[in-house]
Amino acid sequence: MSQTTLQLARRIRVDALTMVHRARASHVGSVLSIADLLAVLYGSVLHVDPARPDWAGRDRFLLSKGHACVGVYAALAARDFIPAEVLRTYAEDESPLMSHISHKVPGVEFSTGSLGHALPFGVGKALAAKRRGVSWRTFVLTSDGEWDEGSNWEATLFAAHHALDNLVVIIDSNNLQSLTTVEETLRLEPLDDKFRAFGCAVREVDGHDHAAVEDALSTTPWEPGRPSVLIARTTKGRGVSFMENQVKFHYSPPNDEELALALTELGELP
Numbered sequence: 001m002s003q004t005t006l007q008l009a010r011r012i013r014v015d016a017l018t019m020v021h022r023a024r025a026s027h028v029g030s031v032l033s034i035a036d037l038l039a040v041l042y043g044s045v046l047h048v049d050p051a052r053p054d055w056a057g058r059d060r061f062l063l064s065k066g067h068a069c070v071g072v073y074a075a076l077a078a079r080d081f082i083p084a085e086v087l088r089t090y091a092e093d094e095s096p097l098m099s100h101i102s103h104k105v106p107g108v109e110f111s112t113g114s115l116g117h118a119l120p121f122g123v124g125k126a127l128a129a130k131r132r133g134v135s136w137r138t139f140v141l142t143s144d145g146e147w148d149e150g151s152n153w154e155a156t157l158f159a160a161h162h163a164l165d166n167l168v169v170i171i172d173s174n175n176l177q178s179l180t181t182v183e184e185t186l187r188l189e190p191l192d193d194k195f196r197a198f199g200c201a202v203r204e205v206d207g208h209d210h211a212a213v214e215d216a217l218s219t220t221p222w223e224p225g226r227p228s229v230l231i232a233r234t235t236k237g238r239g240v241s242f243m244e245n246q247v248k249f250h251y252s253p254p255n256d257e258e259l260a261l262a263l264t265e266l267g268e269l270p
């Protein structure tokens with residue numbers, strides 16, 4: 001890897017804004033929220049090999065908030081899993097880059113979009129790795145709003161019961177859902193107490209602090225026999241001042257002027 005995680009995060013943000021603008025698509029705020037988490041994962045933490053995307057010993061990374069797929073597509077292009085040119089086809093007919101994440105793309109494990117599906121799948125992966133005695137880890141990146149889904153809590157019970165300490169769950173805790181705050185939609189806090197009560201090891205971190213995220217994710221389990229749950233406190237729209245904490249940019253793409261302003265803030269345009 002020649003890029004630092006900070007450079008990778010910036011690349012992800014620039015590519016995501018450009019792709020969403022071109023496709024007149026949604027969810028740019030959701031992508032900006034996890035750009036730093038993705039940069040640390042793909043730039044430093046995950047054991048994956050672009051030359052062998054299906055290498056049996058790879059870590060499994062599952063994006064549960066599949067609506068934020070452009071962030072992963074941009075990271076995969078930056079890591080040479082897919083050609084950078086293909087990013088331009090995002091959400092077009094016949095493009096492999098669908099607007100919710102697709103496992104047809106090299107490096108993507110599982111298609112998601114309907115929230116609450118990746119953790120049950122990831123728990124199965126982690127159980128399989130335990131039973132085979134292999135050392136790769138399973139990482140599942142969830143949103144906060146999708147903890148409204150019972151399937152996630154059921155999967156957490158199962159993971160703790162089976163002592164899946166090779167499983168790492170990351171929660172993108174940006175406190176915003178599609179239309180309003182998490183607090184107003186369905187209260188989740190105190191999240192740390194809930195996960196501890198389920199039998200998980202829990203850490204909380206600023207999800208935009210690369211060193212802190214890397215420190216938390218590079219070595220797990222934090223407690224032997226327990227799944228690791230990282231509550232990453234984030235800001236939806238992070239990195240573009242007028243998109244931060246704005247519900248509007250869950251669905252609305254940036255217009256031409258907003259794109260130019262955003263790319264200027266990120267240092268991509270003079």
Ligand SMILES: Cc1ncc(C[n+]2csc(CCOP(=O)(O)OP(=O)(O)O)c2C)c(N)n1
Nearest residue numbers: 030065113114115143144145146176177178
């Ligand atoms: C099961 C299910 N219900 C509803 C939706 C529609 N939907 C897309 S994103 C979203 C919520 C967005 O908030 P959050 O889950 O916190 O993700 P963020 O955008 O903050 O990353 C919803 C309800 C969905 N994708 N799946």
Ligand SMILES: [Mg+2]
Nearest residue numbers: 144145176177
């Ligand atoms: Mg959210």
